[in-house]
Amino acid sequence: MTRLILAPHMDDESLGCGGLLAKYPDESLVVTLTDSGPIRAREHEQALDILGVQRSIALGFPDTSLSAHMAQVVGALDELFAQERPEEVYLPFPSLHQDHIAAYEAGMRACRASMSPGHWFPPTILVYDIAVYDVNLHPSDLRWNVFEPLTEAQADAKAAACAAYVTENPGGAHPMSSTKELAAAVGKIRLVDFAEQYALVRHLRPPA
Secondary structure, X not given: OOEEEEEOOOOHHHHHHHHHHHHOHHHEEEEEEEEOOHHHHHHHHHHHHHHOOOEEEEEEEEOOOHHHHHHXXXXXXXHHHHHHOOOEEEEEOOOOOHHHHHHHHHHHHHOOOXXXXXXXXXXXXXXXXXXXXXXXXXXXXXXXXXXEEEOHHHHHHHHHHHHOOHHHOOOOOOHHHOHHHXXXXXXXXXXXXXXXXXXXXXXXXXXX
16 A cells, blocks of 8 residues: 655645644655745655654746646646556645645646556545645645544654654644644544544555
């Protein structure tokens, strides 16, 4: 099993999938689309170390302007998916940030059915909740319908990974400093202590 988490920026993987990454570190690959500079890159390394994730790839496209490079982003993801053949692909919810919208669109295009030789068709696509933007720029029929139970240790690891992004933590009341509380709220509604929520886009069952 390979779980590929597509992050627009270095921090989105921890905000949206930090618990999942702490739960399945050896099965996960984090792919970051944009270049956020050397300071954030060091914070990213620290966050992944906290989560136990060994594999990460940074594609280095310009921050805040992914949509201007859509063809190149999709092409890079096509090549990466063909090489890694992930069974599950996790995309960011297309919320108010322009790079989140572009990352979602590029990921969906790379997950398309294609006649190109060697193109990989990921059987499962899920969208993760970054919980920073509570208003959607574009209407969406995505619904939170998949819930990943977490232990308290995994919820703590997610919180610690988010805290590693010092430059992205404004302090005070903010989702970046409240990930454990959010995981508890999502979990307890589903009768578990902690959980992350995802929206299922596609799930192709394996052949008999």
